[in-house]
Amino acid sequence: MKTFWKYIKNLLKWFFYLFAFIFLVIVIFLNTSPEFGGDPTDEDIEGYKKTGHYEDGRFKNYSITPMEFSFDKIVEVVGDYLDDSVKNIPNQPLIIVQHDSLSLEEKKHKAKLIWYGHSAFFLQIDNKNILLDPMFGDVPSPVSFAAKSRFFKELPISIEKLPKIDYVFISHDHYDHLDYESIEKLKNKTKSFILPIGVGVHFREWGIEDSKIHEYNWWDEDSIDGLSFAFTPARHFSGRGLFNQNSTLWGSWVIKGKNRTLFFSGDGGYDDHFQEIGEKYGPFDIAMVECGQYNKHWKDIHMVPEESAQAIKDLKANVGIPIHWGAFSLSTHNWSESPVRIKKAADSLGVRIATPEIGEVISIDSIVIGYNPWWEKFQ
Numbered sequence: 001m002k003t004f005w006k007y008i009k010n011l012l013k014w015f016f017y018l019f020a021f022i023f024l025v026i027v028i029f030l031n032t033s034p035e036f037g038g039d040p041t042d043e044d045i046e047g048y049k050k051t052g053h054y055e056d057g058r059f060k061n062y063s064i065t066p067m068e069f070s071f072d073k074i075v076e077v078v079g080d081y082l083d084d085s086v087k088n089i090p091n092q093p094l095i096i097v098q099h100d101s102l103s104l105e106e107k108k109h110k111a112k113l114i115w116y117g118h119s120a121f122f123l124q125i126d127n128k129n130i131l132l133d134p135m136f137g138d139v140p141s142p143v144s145f146a147a148k149s150r151f152f153k154e155l156p157i158s159i160e161k162l163p164k165i166d167y168v169f170i171s172h173d174h175y176d177h178l179d180y181e182s183i184e185k186l187k188n189k190t191k192s193f194i195l196p197i198g199v200g201v202h203f204r205e206w207g208i209e210d211s212k213i214h215e216y217n218w219w220d221e222d223s224i225d226g227l228s229f230a231f232t233p234a235r236h237f238s239g240r241g242l243f244n245q246n247s248t249l250w251g252s253w254v255i256k257g258k259n260r261t262l263f264f265s266g267d268g269g270y271d272d273h274f275q276e277i278g279e280k281y282g283p284f285d286i287a288m289v290e291c292g293q294y295n296k297h298w299k300d301i302h303m304v305p306e307e308s309a310q311a312i313k314d315l316k317a318n319v320g321i322p323i324h325w326g327a328f329s330l331s332t333h334n335w336s337e338s339p340v341r342i343k344k345a346a347d348s349l350g351v352r353i354a355t356p357e358i359g360e361v362i363s364i365d366s367i368v369i370g371y372n373p374w375w376e377k378f379q
Helices: 002-032 042-051 071-081 101-106 180-186 200-205 273-281 305-314 337-349 374-378
Strands: 112-115 121-125 128-132 165-169 190-196 213-216 221-224 227-232 252-256 261-264 284-290 317-323 361-363
Touching: 112 317, 121 261, 165 180, 165 227, 190 200, 200 213, 213 221, 227 273, 252 273, 261 273, 273 305, 284 305, 305 317, 305 337, 317 337
Parallel strands: 128 165, 165 190, 190 213, 261 284, 284 317
Antiparallel strands: 112 121, 112 361, 121 128, 221 227, 227 252, 252 261
16 A cells, blocks of 8 residues: 555656646746747836726727637537538649739839738738738647648748838737737838837837837828828737736727728627727728637637628728638638628628739729639638
8 A cells, every 4th residue: 555655656746846847947948039029118008098998907998808718618619620511621732823023013003912811911002012911831829839821822922032121010919819929920020010009119120120129009190201190999808918908908900091991800709999090090991800810709809701891891891801811720610611601691782892812903993893703612
C-alpha cells in the first residue's frame, strides 16, 4: 500500500511540474511574441475614458451585447465544429484572379476594388492606393496550429508587388483583420494607418512611427491628403490576448472620394446603427458588409446573411458586397452558404448584391458585376 501511495505522489508531482512548465511557456509566449501587440499606458486609458463608451477598463457597445457562454453552449459549438457533414472548407484550393502592380498603377485613375477574400480589399479611388483590413497571412491566429489555412495558396497581389500604399484602414484588432506579419511587410510602404482608438498601441509596439498612426473614436470625421473618411460604430468586440478583451475600439468606415462614397462594415451584429449611418452618410455607391462566420450562439456580434441584407438596405447602398467569407473557416456553417442566403434575402428586400471572384476587379464608376455563384466550381 505504501508503494502505491508513493507512486501516486510521484505521479502528482510530475503532473505539477508539467503543468508549471506549460504555464511558464504560455506566459513567456504571451509576453515575448510580437503578434499580441502592445498594452495601453495610463495616459492612453485616460484618453479612452473620454470616448463615452469606455467603462471598467473596457470599451462597450451601444446596445447590451452578451458574450457569456454556458457549458451547454460550449458543448454544442464543439459538436458543430466536429460535424463532418458540414463542408466548412472547399473541396479544393480556390483559383483566384491575379494582378501585377504595373497594371494597377497604369490604371490608377480608374476607381476600383479588388477583394482578397474574407474582409481584405485593395481600393483605388481619387488616385489613392488603399488597403482595408489587409490580413494577408495564411492563418488567422497567433499560432499556426490554432486555425485552418487560407482557402487559396497565392494572393491576388502579393504584398511585395503592391504599389506604395497611401492608407491602411483597420476595423478592429482581431487576427482575421489585423495580421502582424502583413503589417510588418506593409509598414515601410504605407503613408498612413487609419485605426480605431486603442489599436495604435499595437502599431507602436511593432515599431511604426507615431506620425503614420491616426486613431479615431466613433463618429469622428477626418480628411488626410484629400481623402475624407469617418469612423462609425459596429456591434462587436476586440482583443488579441487572453486578458485584454475590449481593450481597443472596433467599428466600421465611411470612405468618401470626390464622386463616390463607400462603406466598410468590419465585423458586428445587426443593430440600428446601420440605419443611422445610412441617414448620416448615405447613400453609398458600394457597401462591403459582413456576411460569414456566423452562428446562432454569437448572433449579437456576427450578422446572419438575412441581417446583412437588411443592413445594406438600411445603409441605402446601391450595391452590397458580402464579405467575411471565402478565405477562412472560423465558424460551423458551409463555407459558401452565406452568399446564397444573402442573395435570397436581398431579392426579397429589393437590394442589389454583387459577388466578385477573389481578385476580380470591381469598377466603382460603372459596377457591372452582379451575383455570380463562382464558388460552385469548388464545392
